[in-house]
Amino acid sequence: MAGPGRPAAGGRHLRRGGRGREQGRTRGRLWTVHSGRPGQAGGPAARRRRRGGTGTRGAAARRGAAPGRRPRGRLPVPQDMQVQPMLAAAHLLRLARRAGATVLPHEPVTGFLRDGERVTGVRTARRAIPAGSVLNAAGTWAGQLAELAGVRLPVAPRRGFILVTEPLPAIIRHKVYLADYVADVASGSAALQSSPVVEGTRSGTVLIGATRERVGFDAAMSLPALRRLAAGAVQLFPVLRDVAVIRAYRGFRPYCPDHLPVIGPDPRAPGLHHACGHEGAGIGLSLGTARLVAQVLVGDRPDLDTYPFRPERFAPREPNDQHRRI
Numbered sequence: 001m002a003g004p005g006r007p008a009a010g011g012r013h014l015r016r017g018g019r020g021r022e023q024g025r026t027r028g029r030l031w032t033v034h035s036g037r038p039g040q041a042g043g044p045a046a047r048r049r050r051r052g053g054t055g056t057r058g059a060a061a062r063r064g065a066a067p068g069r070r071p072r073g074r075l076p077v078p079q080d081m082q083v084q085p086m087l088a089a090a091h092l093l094r095l096a097r098r099a100g101a102t103v104l105p106h107e108p109v110t111g112f113l114r115d116g117e118r119v120t121g122v123r124t125a126r127r128a129i130p131a132g133s134v135l136n137a138a139g140t141w142a143g144q145l146a147e148l149a150g151v152r153l154p155v156a157p158r159r160g161f162i163l164v165t166e167p168l169p170a171i172i173r174h175k176v177y178l179a180d181y182v183a184d185v186a187s188g189s190a191a192l193q194s195s196p197v198v199e200g201t202r203s204g205t206v207l208i209g210a211t212r213e214r215v216g217f218d219a220a221m222s223l224p225a226l227r228r229l230a231a232g233a234v235q236l237f238p239v240l241r242d243v244a245v246i247r248a249y250r251g252f253r254p255y256c257p258d259h260l261p262v263i264g265p266d267p268r269a270p271g272l273h274h275a276c277g278h279e280g281a282g283i284g285l286s287l288g289t290a291r292l293v294a295q296v297l298v299g300d301r302p303d304l305d306t307y308p309f310r311p312e313r314f315a316p317r318e319p320n321d322q323h324r325r326i
């Protein structure tokens, strides 16, 4: 799915040259504002139904409007871009290898090399790797890695499900969000939240997001979450009511309690840097973050003030740190 942050930067890069050209594309985004939330009796139609009226399932549905949720406004963002995350990651890996990087897959970091307080490299089960600087980019597991270095980063898993429909003709040409999505992202609640994000893909399948909940690393499928996704999508696109879902998947977004990522050197463990905690925007923000990290590492002035993202901004350990619940 596309990155909500500043995907244009990543897109421009990925579109430059060779195979990368296939991996970023401009399709635009459309935000819609409706009255009331799915399942809430907020809109005028719902009020009519409560008064014993006929509701909207007739005329409005025939016009393609969402029953009970008349759009009150729309905000198109035509320059918004999308990348396929797996292709983008593979492309970046190719570029890194071409630039001389050695990639050691399936070899997790199990500890840090130290010289006093200073971090001087990492350990894996197979070897010790000395390094002038170490970057913790372990996503949702970044808190666990930081803990190996003796510092606290309260990065917690925020579970999200996606539904995938059977392939359809190209009826959904943009990524369409309900504006409630913004409130869900900004919420600190651990309870299940869901606001529809509906997106057609080149293969014809439609991706339906997005739920958010903090349940640790619980990987079980959740029927209530999937139901909420389906209901939200039908609210936005009644035409999806009779479309089959062929699969669902889930992931764990790396969530920080103040909704900001962690980017920069860690004064509590000199030599250790972090780039993590991007929650639901880590793909879109990846290249911007990488640029900031690179600027700091080579001693250049970063394009952006990284003070709000400093790793030491969090309170000392709290008993309910969720990254410990594996």
Ligand SMILES: Cc1cc2nc3c(=O)[nH]c(=O)nc-3n(C[C@H](O)[C@H](O)[C@H](O)COP(=O)(O)OP(=O)(O)OC[C@H]3O[C@@H](n4cnc5c(N)ncnc54)[C@H](O)[C@@H]3O)c2cc1C
Binding pocket: 001, 002, 003, 004, 005, 107, 108, 109, 110, 137, 138, 139, 140, 141, 145, 159, 160, 161, 162, 209, 210, 250, 251, 252, 253, 254, 275, 276, 277, 278, 279, 280, 281, 282, 283, 284, 285
């Ligand atoms: C349902 C869902 C929808 C999303 N939609 C979007 C979207 O539309 N746009 C967007 O921008 N983002 C989206 N995201 C969020 C995005 O996926 C994350 O923000 C992003 O993947 C984080 O990237 P990362 O590189 O920080 O971490 P990851 O991609 O998780 O990578 C971390 C890596 O560190 C490795 N690792 C862990 N522990 C160790 C260790 N001890 N040693 C070595 N390696 C280790 C892991 O194996 C992993 O490969 C979504 C997430 C979900 C779950």
